[in-house]
Amino acid sequence: MTDATDVAHNPERPKGSWVFRCGLLLVGAHLFIAVLTLFWTPYDPLDLVGLRLEKPSLAHWLGTDRLGRDTLTQIMVGSRIAMIVGIGSVALGAFIGVTIGLLAGFATRVWDDVLAAVLDILIAFPVLLLAMLVVAASPQPSLWTAVLALGIAMSAIVARLTRILVKRVLQNDYITASRCAGTGWVRLVWLHVLPNIWPFLAVNFALQFGMAIIAEASLSYLGLGAPLPNTSWGRLLQEAQGTVYTSPLGAIAPGVALVLLVIGANMFADGLRDIADPTRRNER
Amino acid sequence: MSDLLTVVDLSIRTAEKELVKNVSFSLPEGARMGLIGESGSGKSLTALAATGLLPPAITASGSVIIGAQEIIGTPDQALNRMRGSDVAVVFQEPLTALDPLMKIGDQIGWPVRRRFRREGQTTNREAVRNEVLSLMEQVRLPEPKLMLNRYPHEISGGQRQRVAIAMAVACRPKLLIADEPTTALDVTTQAEVLKLLDGLVRDYGMSLLFISHDLPVVASIVDDVTVLRLGEVVEQGTTRQVFEAPSNPYSQGLMEAARTFDSYLQDI
Numbered sequence: 438m439t440d441a442t443d444v445a446h447n448p449e450r451p452k453g454s455w456v457f458r459c460g461l462l463l464v465g466a467h468l469f470i471a472v473l474t475l476f477w478t479p480y481d482p483l484d485l486v487g488l489r490l491e492k493p494s495l496a497h498w499l500g501t502d503r504l505g506r507d508t509l510t511q512i513m514v515g516s517r518i519a520m521i522v523g524i525g526s527v528a529l530g531a532f533i534g535v536t537i538g539l540l541a542g543f544a545t546r547v548w549d550d551v552l553a554a555v556l557d558i559l560i561a562f563p564v565l566l567l568a569m570l571v572v573a574a575s576p577q578p579s580l581w582t583a584v585l586a587l588g589i590a591m592s593a594i595v596a597r598l599t600r601i602l603v604k605r606v607l608q609n610d611y612i613t614a615s616r617c618a619g620t621g622w623v624r625l626v627w628l629h630v631l632p633n634i635w636p637f638l639a640v641n642f643a644l645q646f647g648m649a650i651i652a653e654a655s656l657s658y659l660g661l662g663a664p665l666p667n668t669s670w671g672r673l674l675q676e677a678q679g680t681v682y683t684s685p686l687g688a689i690a691p692g693v694a695l696v697l698l699v700i701g702a703n704m705f706a707d708g709l710r711d712i713a714d715p716t717r718r719n720e721r
Numbered sequence: 722m723s724d725l726l727t728v729v730d731l732s733i734r735t736a737e738k739e740l741v742k743n744v745s746f747s748l749p750e751g752a753r754m755g756l757i758g759e760s761g762s763g764k765s766l767t768a769l770a771a772t773g774l775l776p777p778a779i780t781a782s783g784s785v786i787i788g789a790q791e792i793i794g795t796p797d798q799a800l801n802r803m804r805g806s807d808v809a810v811v812f813q814e815p816l817t818a819l820d821p822l823m824k825i826g827d828q829i830g831w832p833v834r835r836r837f838r839r840e841g842q843t844t845n846r847e848a849v850r851n852e853v854l855s856l857m858e859q860v861r862l863p864e865p866k867l868m869l870n871r872y873p874h875e876i877s878g879g880q881r882q883r884v885a886i887a888m889a890v891a892c893r894p895k896l897l898i899a900d901e902p903t904t905a906l907d908v909t910t911q912a913e914v915l916k917l918l919d920g921l922v923r924d925y926g927m928s929l930l931f932i933s934h935d936l937p938v939v940a941s942i943v944d945d946v947t948v949l950r951l952g953e954v955v956e957q958g959t960t961r962q963v964f965e966a967p968s969n970p971y972s973q974g975l976m977e978a979a980r981t982f983d984s985y986l987q988d989i
Protein backbone atom coordinates (compact mmCIF):
# COMPACT_ATOMS: atom_id res chain seq x y z
CA MET A 438 0.00 0.00 0.00
CA THR A 439 2.50 2.59 -1.09
CA ASP A 440 0.11 4.40 -3.35
CA ALA A 441 -0.88 7.69 -1.79
CA THR A 442 -4.41 7.46 -3.10
CA ASP A 443 -4.99 4.39 -0.98
CA VAL A 444 -4.73 6.38 2.16
CA ALA A 445 -8.27 7.07 3.23
CA HIS A 446 -9.48 3.57 3.11
CA ASN A 447 -8.94 2.08 6.49
CA PRO A 448 -12.32 1.69 8.14
CA GLU A 449 -10.72 1.66 11.57
CA ARG A 450 -10.27 5.37 11.26
CA PRO A 451 -9.45 7.05 14.53
CA LYS A 452 -12.30 9.12 15.83
CA GLY A 453 -10.03 12.13 15.66
CA SER A 454 -7.24 13.57 17.73
CA TRP A 455 -7.60 16.27 20.34
CA VAL A 456 -6.58 18.76 17.67
CA PHE A 457 -9.49 17.68 15.52
CA ARG A 458 -11.91 17.84 18.44
CA CYS A 459 -10.72 21.30 19.52
CA GLY A 460 -11.16 22.53 15.97
CA LEU A 461 -14.61 21.01 15.76
CA LEU A 462 -15.53 22.62 19.09
CA LEU A 463 -14.33 26.11 18.09
CA VAL A 464 -16.03 26.06 14.70
CA GLY A 465 -19.12 24.46 16.21
CA ALA A 466 -19.36 27.13 18.91
CA HIS A 467 -19.18 29.91 16.31
CA LEU A 468 -21.77 28.18 14.19
CA PHE A 469 -24.04 27.81 17.22
CA ILE A 470 -23.72 31.50 18.07
CA ALA A 471 -24.36 32.47 14.46
CA VAL A 472 -27.59 30.49 14.44
CA LEU A 473 -28.52 31.72 17.90
CA THR A 474 -28.39 35.37 16.79
CA LEU A 475 -31.16 34.66 14.30
CA PHE A 476 -33.49 34.14 17.28
CA TRP A 477 -31.95 35.94 20.21
CA THR A 478 -29.29 38.53 20.95
CA PRO A 479 -28.57 40.37 24.22
CA TYR A 480 -29.54 43.68 22.58
CA ASP A 481 -30.46 44.87 19.12
CA PRO A 482 -27.08 45.15 17.38
CA LEU A 483 -27.86 48.58 15.89
CA ASP A 484 -29.66 50.15 18.90
CA LEU A 485 -27.84 52.69 20.97
CA VAL A 486 -28.33 50.90 24.26
CA GLY A 487 -25.70 52.57 26.43
CA LEU A 488 -23.35 55.51 26.76
CA ARG A 489 -20.45 55.91 24.33
CA LEU A 490 -17.40 53.71 24.97
CA GLU A 491 -18.63 52.21 28.21
CA LYS A 492 -16.23 49.93 30.10
CA PRO A 493 -17.27 46.27 30.50
CA SER A 494 -20.06 45.80 33.01
CA LEU A 495 -22.69 43.23 33.89
CA ALA A 496 -25.09 44.93 31.49
CA HIS A 497 -22.53 45.16 28.70
CA TRP A 498 -19.96 42.36 29.11
CA LEU A 499 -17.60 43.75 26.50
CA GLY A 500 -18.58 47.39 26.85
CA THR A 501 -20.09 49.59 24.15
CA ASP A 502 -18.69 51.16 21.00
CA ARG A 503 -18.27 54.82 20.06
CA LEU A 504 -21.99 55.18 19.34
CA GLY A 505 -23.13 53.29 22.43
CA ARG A 506 -23.98 49.96 20.76
CA ASP A 507 -23.36 46.72 22.68
CA THR A 508 -20.00 45.20 21.55
CA LEU A 509 -20.82 41.60 22.54
CA THR A 510 -24.02 41.69 20.50
CA GLN A 511 -22.19 43.03 17.47
CA ILE A 512 -19.51 40.34 17.68
CA MET A 513 -22.15 37.64 18.00
CA VAL A 514 -24.00 38.98 14.98
CA GLY A 515 -20.68 39.28 13.16
CA SER A 516 -20.15 35.52 13.31
CA ARG A 517 -23.21 35.24 11.07
CA ILE A 518 -21.43 37.08 8.24
CA ALA A 519 -18.25 35.10 8.85
CA MET A 520 -20.14 31.83 8.56
CA ILE A 521 -22.12 32.84 5.49
CA VAL A 522 -19.03 34.10 3.68
CA GLY A 523 -16.87 31.18 4.82
CA ILE A 524 -19.29 28.43 3.86
CA GLY A 525 -20.70 30.23 0.82
CA SER A 526 -17.40 31.09 -0.81
CA VAL A 527 -15.87 27.68 -0.13
CA ALA A 528 -18.94 26.00 -1.64
CA LEU A 529 -18.83 28.25 -4.69
CA GLY A 530 -15.06 27.82 -5.08
CA ALA A 531 -15.50 24.05 -4.73
CA PHE A 532 -18.19 23.92 -7.38
CA ILE A 533 -16.27 25.99 -9.93
CA GLY A 534 -12.87 24.54 -9.04
CA VAL A 535 -13.83 20.87 -9.00
CA THR A 536 -15.66 21.23 -12.31
CA ILE A 537 -12.68 22.88 -14.02
CA GLY A 538 -10.25 20.49 -12.34
CA LEU A 539 -12.18 17.44 -13.56
CA LEU A 540 -12.30 18.83 -17.09
CA ALA A 541 -8.56 19.50 -17.03
CA GLY A 542 -7.81 16.10 -15.51
CA PHE A 543 -9.68 14.33 -18.30
CA ALA A 544 -8.78 16.73 -21.10
CA THR A 545 -6.47 15.98 -23.97
CA ARG A 546 -2.89 17.17 -23.69
CA VAL A 547 -3.38 20.53 -25.41
CA TRP A 548 -6.47 21.60 -23.48
CA ASP A 549 -4.92 20.43 -20.26
CA ASP A 550 -1.83 22.57 -20.89
CA VAL A 551 -3.97 25.61 -21.69
CA LEU A 552 -6.09 25.19 -18.56
CA ALA A 553 -3.03 24.56 -16.40
CA ALA A 554 -1.39 27.74 -17.68
CA VAL A 555 -4.50 29.84 -17.00
CA LEU A 556 -4.78 28.38 -13.50
CA ASP A 557 -1.13 29.08 -12.76
CA ILE A 558 -1.60 32.72 -13.75
CA LEU A 559 -4.70 33.02 -11.54
CA ILE A 560 -2.92 31.40 -8.61
CA ALA A 561 -0.06 33.88 -8.96
CA PHE A 562 -2.44 36.65 -7.85
CA PRO A 563 -3.10 36.86 -4.10
CA VAL A 564 -6.66 35.76 -3.25
CA LEU A 565 -7.42 39.11 -1.63
CA LEU A 566 -6.30 41.07 -4.69
CA LEU A 567 -8.40 38.94 -7.02
CA ALA A 568 -11.36 39.33 -4.68
CA MET A 569 -10.91 43.12 -4.64
CA LEU A 570 -10.90 43.14 -8.44
CA VAL A 571 -14.17 41.21 -8.54
CA VAL A 572 -15.75 43.55 -5.98
CA ALA A 573 -14.52 46.58 -7.90
CA ALA A 574 -16.05 45.19 -11.08
CA SER A 575 -19.47 44.65 -9.46
CA PRO A 576 -22.01 47.53 -9.46
CA GLN A 577 -22.31 47.83 -5.68
CA PRO A 578 -20.76 45.88 -2.83
CA SER A 579 -23.06 43.53 -0.96
CA LEU A 580 -22.73 40.40 1.12
CA TRP A 581 -23.07 38.33 -2.03
CA THR A 582 -20.41 40.14 -4.02
CA ALA A 583 -18.00 39.25 -1.20
CA VAL A 584 -19.05 35.59 -1.39
CA LEU A 585 -18.81 35.64 -5.18
CA ALA A 586 -15.44 37.40 -5.18
CA LEU A 587 -13.81 35.05 -2.67
CA GLY A 588 -15.37 31.97 -4.26
CA ILE A 589 -14.00 32.85 -7.68
CA ALA A 590 -10.63 33.82 -6.24
CA MET A 591 -10.25 30.51 -4.40
CA SER A 592 -11.58 28.31 -7.21
CA ALA A 593 -8.25 28.38 -9.07
CA ILE A 594 -6.48 26.62 -6.21
CA VAL A 595 -9.25 24.04 -5.97
CA ALA A 596 -9.09 23.48 -9.73
CA ARG A 597 -5.37 22.89 -9.72
CA LEU A 598 -5.55 20.53 -6.76
CA THR A 599 -8.46 18.61 -8.31
CA ARG A 600 -6.62 18.33 -11.62
CA ILE A 601 -3.58 16.75 -10.00
CA LEU A 602 -5.63 14.42 -7.82
CA VAL A 603 -7.70 13.29 -10.82
CA LYS A 604 -4.59 12.58 -12.85
CA ARG A 605 -3.17 10.49 -10.04
CA VAL A 606 -6.36 8.53 -9.47
CA LEU A 607 -6.72 7.84 -13.21
CA GLN A 608 -3.41 6.01 -13.20
CA ASN A 609 -4.75 3.32 -10.89
CA ASP A 610 -5.47 -0.18 -12.12
CA TYR A 611 -9.02 -0.08 -10.84
CA ILE A 612 -9.80 2.71 -13.28
CA THR A 613 -8.45 0.64 -16.17
CA ALA A 614 -10.30 -2.38 -14.80
CA SER A 615 -13.54 -0.44 -14.56
CA ARG A 616 -13.15 0.98 -18.06
CA CYS A 617 -12.42 -2.53 -19.31
CA ALA A 618 -15.80 -3.53 -18.00
CA GLY A 619 -17.38 -0.75 -20.07
CA THR A 620 -17.85 2.04 -17.52
CA GLY A 621 -18.50 5.38 -19.27
CA TRP A 622 -16.70 8.59 -18.33
CA VAL A 623 -19.54 10.17 -16.37
CA ARG A 624 -20.07 7.13 -14.24
CA LEU A 625 -16.32 6.69 -13.84
CA VAL A 626 -16.12 10.16 -12.27
CA TRP A 627 -19.10 9.59 -10.04
CA LEU A 628 -18.25 6.07 -8.87
CA HIS A 629 -14.47 6.05 -8.68
CA VAL A 630 -12.83 9.45 -9.13
CA LEU A 631 -14.81 11.74 -6.82
CA PRO A 632 -14.93 9.31 -3.85
CA ASN A 633 -11.18 8.77 -4.09
CA ILE A 634 -10.15 12.42 -4.29
CA TRP A 635 -12.71 13.66 -1.76
CA PRO A 636 -10.63 13.19 1.45
CA PHE A 637 -7.87 15.39 0.02
CA LEU A 638 -10.29 18.05 -1.17
CA ALA A 639 -12.03 18.12 2.20
CA VAL A 640 -8.82 19.09 3.99
CA ASN A 641 -8.29 21.87 1.48
CA PHE A 642 -11.85 23.15 1.93
CA ALA A 643 -11.42 23.33 5.69
CA LEU A 644 -8.24 25.39 5.26
CA GLN A 645 -9.89 27.64 2.70
CA PHE A 646 -12.80 28.23 5.08
CA GLY A 647 -10.34 29.89 7.45
CA MET A 648 -8.69 31.81 4.63
CA ALA A 649 -12.05 33.07 3.37
CA ILE A 650 -13.02 34.43 6.78
CA ILE A 651 -9.78 36.38 7.10
CA ALA A 652 -10.20 37.64 3.54
CA GLU A 653 -13.77 38.76 4.23
CA ALA A 654 -12.65 40.62 7.34
CA SER A 655 -9.95 42.29 5.25
CA LEU A 656 -12.47 43.28 2.58
CA SER A 657 -14.83 44.70 5.21
CA TYR A 658 -11.97 46.52 6.88
CA LEU A 659 -11.28 48.17 3.54
CA GLY A 660 -14.98 48.97 3.11
CA LEU A 661 -15.39 46.45 0.27
CA GLY A 662 -17.23 43.77 2.25
CA ALA A 663 -20.81 43.43 3.31
CA PRO A 664 -22.17 46.99 3.75
CA LEU A 665 -24.35 48.28 6.59
CA PRO A 666 -26.61 47.20 8.21
CA ASN A 667 -24.56 43.96 8.12
CA THR A 668 -22.17 43.65 11.01
CA SER A 669 -18.82 42.20 10.02
CA TRP A 670 -15.82 41.68 12.27
CA GLY A 671 -13.66 43.48 9.75
CA ARG A 672 -15.83 46.59 9.96
CA LEU A 673 -15.90 46.41 13.78
CA LEU A 674 -12.10 46.39 13.75
CA GLN A 675 -12.01 49.32 11.41
CA GLU A 676 -14.51 51.33 13.49
CA ALA A 677 -12.65 50.60 16.73
CA GLN A 678 -9.39 51.79 15.26
CA GLY A 679 -9.98 55.43 16.15
CA THR A 680 -10.55 54.69 19.83
CA VAL A 681 -8.06 51.88 20.22
CA TYR A 682 -5.98 53.74 22.86
CA THR A 683 -8.86 54.78 25.07
CA SER A 684 -10.98 51.67 24.70
CA PRO A 685 -8.87 48.77 23.33
CA LEU A 686 -11.50 46.10 23.98
CA GLY A 687 -13.52 47.27 20.98
CA ALA A 688 -10.67 46.21 18.69
CA ILE A 689 -9.40 43.24 20.68
CA ALA A 690 -12.75 41.47 21.01
CA PRO A 691 -13.63 41.08 17.30
CA GLY A 692 -9.98 40.22 16.65
CA VAL A 693 -10.09 37.41 19.20
CA ALA A 694 -13.37 36.08 17.78
CA LEU A 695 -11.84 36.05 14.29
CA VAL A 696 -8.61 34.39 15.42
CA LEU A 697 -10.47 31.71 17.41
CA LEU A 698 -12.60 30.78 14.41
CA VAL A 699 -9.66 30.67 12.00
CA ILE A 700 -7.52 28.66 14.41
CA GLY A 701 -10.48 26.33 14.88
CA ALA A 702 -10.82 25.87 11.12
CA ASN A 703 -7.10 25.16 10.76
CA MET A 704 -7.11 22.66 13.63
CA PHE A 705 -10.13 20.99 12.09
CA ALA A 706 -8.30 20.74 8.75
CA ASP A 707 -5.17 19.41 10.42
CA GLY A 708 -7.13 16.74 12.26
CA LEU A 709 -8.98 15.86 9.08
CA ARG A 710 -5.66 15.29 7.33
CA ASP A 711 -4.51 12.97 10.09
CA ILE A 712 -7.70 10.98 9.74
CA ALA A 713 -7.39 10.83 5.97
CA ASP A 714 -3.73 9.87 5.95
CA PRO A 715 -2.78 6.76 7.92
CA THR A 716 0.92 7.39 7.35
CA ARG A 717 0.67 10.37 9.70
CA ARG A 718 -1.43 8.54 12.22
CA ASN A 719 1.43 7.24 14.33
CA GLU A 720 2.97 10.67 14.75
CA ARG A 721 0.50 11.54 17.42
CA MET B 722 -15.08 -21.71 -36.23
CA SER B 723 -14.48 -18.04 -36.91
CA ASP B 724 -11.77 -16.08 -35.19
CA LEU B 725 -12.90 -14.01 -32.23
CA LEU B 726 -9.65 -12.13 -31.81
CA THR B 727 -7.34 -11.39 -34.69
CA VAL B 728 -4.10 -9.51 -34.18
CA VAL B 729 -2.20 -8.59 -37.33
CA ASP B 730 1.16 -6.81 -37.35
CA LEU B 731 0.53 -5.14 -34.03
CA SER B 732 3.27 -2.70 -33.10
CA ILE B 733 3.25 -0.63 -29.95
CA ARG B 734 5.63 2.21 -29.32
CA THR B 735 6.38 5.21 -27.15
CA ALA B 736 8.05 8.31 -28.55
CA GLU B 737 11.49 6.77 -28.01
CA LYS B 738 11.13 3.06 -28.21
CA GLU B 739 9.31 0.27 -30.01
CA LEU B 740 7.90 -2.03 -27.32
CA VAL B 741 6.01 -4.57 -29.41
CA LYS B 742 7.00 -5.37 -33.00
CA ASN B 743 4.76 -6.91 -35.65
CA VAL B 744 2.94 -9.32 -33.38
CA SER B 745 0.32 -11.46 -35.13
CA PHE B 746 -1.88 -14.22 -33.79
CA SER B 747 -5.51 -15.23 -33.88
CA LEU B 748 -7.81 -16.80 -31.37
CA PRO B 749 -10.83 -18.79 -32.64
CA GLU B 750 -14.12 -18.62 -30.75
CA GLY B 751 -13.99 -20.80 -27.66
CA ALA B 752 -10.23 -21.33 -27.90
CA ARG B 753 -7.66 -20.76 -25.19
CA MET B 754 -4.31 -19.25 -25.88
CA GLY B 755 -1.35 -18.48 -23.65
CA LEU B 756 0.84 -15.47 -24.21
CA ILE B 757 4.15 -16.15 -22.51
CA GLY B 758 7.46 -14.41 -22.13
CA GLU B 759 9.68 -12.78 -19.55
CA SER B 760 8.98 -9.44 -17.88
CA GLY B 761 9.04 -6.58 -20.36
CA SER B 762 8.37 -8.80 -23.35
CA GLY B 763 5.21 -6.84 -24.20
CA LYS B 764 2.61 -9.35 -23.04
CA SER B 765 0.51 -6.97 -20.97
CA LEU B 766 0.77 -4.16 -23.53
CA THR B 767 -0.61 -6.49 -26.17
CA ALA B 768 -3.56 -7.23 -23.88
CA LEU B 769 -4.20 -3.56 -23.17
CA ALA B 770 -4.04 -2.77 -26.88
CA ALA B 771 -6.72 -5.40 -27.46
CA THR B 772 -9.11 -3.41 -25.26
CA GLY B 773 -8.04 -0.01 -26.59
CA LEU B 774 -6.85 1.06 -23.15
CA LEU B 775 -3.21 1.90 -23.79
CA PRO B 776 -1.95 4.97 -21.89
CA PRO B 777 -2.12 8.14 -24.01
CA ALA B 778 1.65 8.37 -24.45
CA ILE B 779 1.79 4.94 -26.10
CA THR B 780 0.59 4.42 -29.65
CA ALA B 781 -0.33 1.24 -31.45
CA SER B 782 -0.34 0.45 -35.15
CA GLY B 783 -1.42 -2.59 -37.09
CA SER B 784 -4.76 -4.22 -36.55
CA VAL B 785 -6.61 -5.79 -33.64
CA ILE B 786 -10.06 -7.11 -34.48
CA ILE B 787 -12.47 -8.44 -31.88
CA GLY B 788 -15.60 -9.91 -33.43
CA ALA B 789 -16.01 -7.54 -36.35
CA GLN B 790 -14.76 -4.45 -34.55
CA GLU B 791 -11.39 -2.93 -35.35
CA ILE B 792 -9.92 -1.66 -32.07
CA ILE B 793 -6.95 0.40 -33.14
CA GLY B 794 -7.89 3.92 -34.18
CA THR B 795 -11.51 3.55 -33.09
CA PRO B 796 -12.74 6.36 -30.80
CA ASP B 797 -13.21 5.55 -27.16
CA GLN B 798 -16.97 6.06 -27.21
CA ALA B 799 -17.49 3.25 -29.72
CA LEU B 800 -15.14 0.95 -27.86
CA ASN B 801 -17.01 1.50 -24.63
CA ARG B 802 -20.02 -0.35 -26.00
CA MET B 803 -17.81 -3.27 -26.87
CA ARG B 804 -15.94 -3.46 -23.58
CA GLY B 805 -17.56 -5.83 -21.19
CA SER B 806 -19.85 -7.41 -23.78
CA ASP B 807 -17.07 -8.59 -26.08
CA VAL B 808 -14.02 -8.52 -23.88
CA ALA B 809 -13.22 -8.27 -20.17
CA VAL B 810 -9.91 -8.34 -18.33
CA VAL B 811 -8.65 -9.79 -15.05
CA PHE B 812 -5.55 -7.96 -13.90
CA GLN B 813 -2.41 -9.10 -12.18
CA GLU B 814 -2.57 -7.20 -8.92
CA PRO B 815 -5.97 -7.76 -7.32
CA LEU B 816 -5.52 -5.09 -4.66
CA THR B 817 -5.00 -2.21 -7.07
CA ALA B 818 -7.57 -3.52 -9.54
CA LEU B 819 -10.37 -2.94 -7.05
CA ASP B 820 -11.57 0.52 -6.03
CA PRO B 821 -10.44 0.81 -2.41
CA LEU B 822 -13.49 2.88 -1.45
CA MET B 823 -16.19 0.71 -2.98
CA LYS B 824 -17.89 -2.22 -1.32
CA ILE B 825 -17.39 -5.62 -2.93
CA GLY B 826 -21.10 -5.92 -3.65
CA ASP B 827 -21.08 -2.66 -5.61
CA GLN B 828 -17.89 -3.49 -7.49
CA ILE B 829 -19.53 -6.62 -8.86
CA GLY B 830 -22.95 -4.95 -9.02
CA TRP B 831 -22.08 -2.27 -11.56
CA PRO B 832 -20.99 -4.60 -14.38
CA VAL B 833 -24.05 -6.76 -13.63
CA ARG B 834 -26.31 -3.72 -13.93
CA ARG B 835 -24.69 -2.75 -17.21
CA ARG B 836 -25.19 -6.23 -18.64
CA PHE B 837 -28.84 -6.31 -17.52
CA ARG B 838 -29.44 -2.99 -19.26
CA ARG B 839 -27.69 -4.24 -22.39
CA GLU B 840 -29.84 -7.35 -22.40
CA GLY B 841 -33.00 -5.36 -21.70
CA GLN B 842 -33.56 -6.93 -18.31
CA THR B 843 -34.90 -5.10 -15.27
CA THR B 844 -32.11 -3.51 -13.24
CA ASN B 845 -33.89 -3.24 -9.91
CA ARG B 846 -31.90 -3.63 -6.74
CA GLU B 847 -33.24 -7.07 -5.89
CA ALA B 848 -32.41 -8.61 -9.30
CA VAL B 849 -28.90 -7.16 -9.30
CA ARG B 850 -28.27 -8.30 -5.74
CA ASN B 851 -29.35 -11.85 -6.51
CA GLU B 852 -27.09 -11.98 -9.55
CA VAL B 853 -24.17 -10.63 -7.53
CA LEU B 854 -24.74 -13.28 -4.85
CA SER B 855 -24.90 -15.98 -7.49
CA LEU B 856 -21.65 -14.74 -9.05
CA MET B 857 -20.00 -14.70 -5.65
CA GLU B 858 -21.01 -18.31 -5.18
CA GLN B 859 -19.69 -19.22 -8.62
CA VAL B 860 -16.27 -17.79 -7.76
CA ARG B 861 -16.47 -19.49 -4.35
CA LEU B 862 -16.29 -16.42 -2.18
CA PRO B 863 -17.10 -17.48 1.38
CA GLU B 864 -20.16 -16.00 3.12
CA PRO B 865 -21.39 -13.99 0.12
CA LYS B 866 -23.98 -12.07 2.14
CA LEU B 867 -21.36 -10.71 4.55
CA MET B 868 -18.92 -10.17 1.69
CA LEU B 869 -21.33 -7.76 -0.03
CA ASN B 870 -20.53 -5.04 2.47
CA ARG B 871 -16.79 -5.60 2.80
CA TYR B 872 -14.12 -3.33 1.37
CA PRO B 873 -11.19 -4.66 -0.71
CA HIS B 874 -8.60 -4.24 2.05
CA GLU B 875 -10.71 -6.31 4.43
CA ILE B 876 -10.42 -9.51 2.41
CA SER B 877 -7.49 -11.73 1.45
CA GLY B 878 -5.49 -11.57 -1.78
CA GLY B 879 -7.05 -14.73 -3.15
CA GLN B 880 -10.53 -13.44 -2.35
CA ARG B 881 -9.76 -10.14 -4.07
CA GLN B 882 -8.77 -11.98 -7.22
CA ARG B 883 -12.01 -13.93 -7.03
CA VAL B 884 -13.88 -10.63 -6.84
CA ALA B 885 -11.97 -9.36 -9.89
CA ILE B 886 -12.87 -12.55 -11.73
CA ALA B 887 -16.51 -12.19 -10.70
CA MET B 888 -16.48 -8.62 -12.08
CA ALA B 889 -15.08 -9.82 -15.40
CA VAL B 890 -17.50 -12.75 -15.63
CA ALA B 891 -20.40 -10.48 -14.62
CA CYS B 892 -20.04 -8.84 -18.05
CA ARG B 893 -20.47 -12.24 -19.79
CA PRO B 894 -17.70 -11.39 -22.26
CA LYS B 895 -17.02 -13.49 -25.34
CA LEU B 896 -13.31 -13.08 -24.68
CA LEU B 897 -11.69 -13.11 -21.26
CA ILE B 898 -8.18 -11.71 -21.01
CA ALA B 899 -6.37 -12.85 -17.88
CA ASP B 900 -3.23 -10.78 -17.35
CA GLU B 901 -1.06 -12.80 -14.96
CA PRO B 902 -4.05 -13.44 -12.71
CA THR B 903 -2.15 -15.75 -10.38
CA THR B 904 1.25 -14.06 -10.16
CA ALA B 905 0.46 -12.08 -7.02
CA LEU B 906 -0.96 -15.11 -5.21
CA ASP B 907 0.65 -17.87 -3.16
CA VAL B 908 0.97 -21.32 -4.71
CA THR B 909 -2.05 -22.94 -3.07
CA THR B 910 -4.30 -20.04 -3.94
CA GLN B 911 -2.88 -20.03 -7.47
CA ALA B 912 -4.04 -23.57 -8.04
CA GLU B 913 -7.54 -22.79 -6.76
CA VAL B 914 -7.88 -19.65 -8.86
CA LEU B 915 -6.67 -21.50 -11.97
CA LYS B 916 -9.21 -24.26 -11.41
CA LEU B 917 -11.89 -21.63 -10.98
CA LEU B 918 -10.94 -19.80 -14.19
CA ASP B 919 -10.79 -23.09 -16.07
CA GLY B 920 -14.30 -24.02 -14.93
CA LEU B 921 -15.83 -20.60 -15.63
CA VAL B 922 -14.32 -20.38 -19.10
CA ARG B 923 -15.77 -23.81 -19.89
CA ASP B 924 -19.20 -23.13 -18.34
CA TYR B 925 -19.76 -19.85 -20.14
CA GLY B 926 -18.04 -20.88 -23.38
CA MET B 927 -15.69 -17.90 -23.25
CA SER B 928 -12.47 -17.64 -25.20
CA LEU B 929 -9.42 -17.13 -23.04
CA LEU B 930 -6.24 -15.18 -23.60
CA PHE B 931 -4.01 -16.10 -20.69
CA ILE B 932 -0.91 -14.02 -20.09
CA SER B 933 1.84 -15.34 -17.86
CA HIS B 934 5.53 -15.94 -17.43
CA ASP B 935 4.86 -19.02 -15.36
CA LEU B 936 5.11 -21.97 -17.74
CA PRO B 937 3.50 -24.72 -15.63
CA VAL B 938 0.56 -22.40 -14.96
CA VAL B 939 0.11 -21.70 -18.66
CA ALA B 940 0.48 -25.36 -19.61
CA SER B 941 -2.27 -26.34 -17.22
CA ILE B 942 -4.94 -24.09 -18.72
CA VAL B 943 -4.40 -23.34 -22.44
CA ASP B 944 -4.26 -25.26 -25.71
CA ASP B 945 -2.02 -22.99 -27.76
CA VAL B 946 0.84 -20.71 -26.83
CA THR B 947 2.55 -17.71 -28.34
CA VAL B 948 6.01 -16.94 -27.00
CA LEU B 949 7.06 -13.29 -26.94
CA ARG B 950 10.56 -11.98 -26.47
CA LEU B 951 11.48 -8.29 -26.46
CA GLY B 952 8.19 -7.51 -28.18
CA GLU B 953 8.52 -10.05 -30.95
CA VAL B 954 6.86 -13.42 -31.49
CA VAL B 955 9.54 -16.09 -31.36
CA GLU B 956 7.38 -19.18 -31.41
CA GLN B 957 3.77 -20.21 -31.86
CA GLY B 958 2.14 -23.62 -31.64
CA THR B 959 0.12 -25.99 -29.52
CA THR B 960 1.10 -26.18 -25.88
CA ARG B 961 2.38 -29.72 -26.35
CA GLN B 962 4.60 -28.78 -29.31
CA VAL B 963 6.13 -25.76 -27.68
CA PHE B 964 6.67 -27.37 -24.31
CA GLU B 965 8.02 -30.70 -25.49
CA ALA B 966 9.98 -29.68 -28.56
CA PRO B 967 10.58 -25.94 -28.64
CA SER B 968 12.11 -24.95 -31.94
CA ASN B 969 13.40 -21.52 -31.01
CA PRO B 970 16.53 -21.21 -28.84
CA TYR B 971 14.78 -18.71 -26.56
CA SER B 972 11.84 -21.04 -25.92
CA GLN B 973 14.29 -23.88 -25.43
CA GLY B 974 16.04 -21.80 -22.79
CA LEU B 975 12.72 -20.99 -21.10
CA MET B 976 11.71 -24.67 -20.96
CA GLU B 977 15.17 -25.70 -19.80
CA ALA B 978 15.06 -23.17 -16.97
CA ALA B 979 11.64 -24.38 -15.89
CA ARG B 980 12.81 -28.01 -15.95
CA THR B 981 15.98 -27.28 -14.00
CA PHE B 982 13.91 -25.47 -11.40
CA ASP B 983 11.53 -28.44 -11.17
CA SER B 984 14.30 -30.96 -10.68
CA TYR B 985 15.92 -28.70 -8.16
CA LEU B 986 12.66 -28.68 -6.22
CA GLN B 987 12.51 -32.48 -6.41
CA ASP B 988 16.05 -32.82 -5.03
CA ILE B 989 15.38 -30.94 -1.83
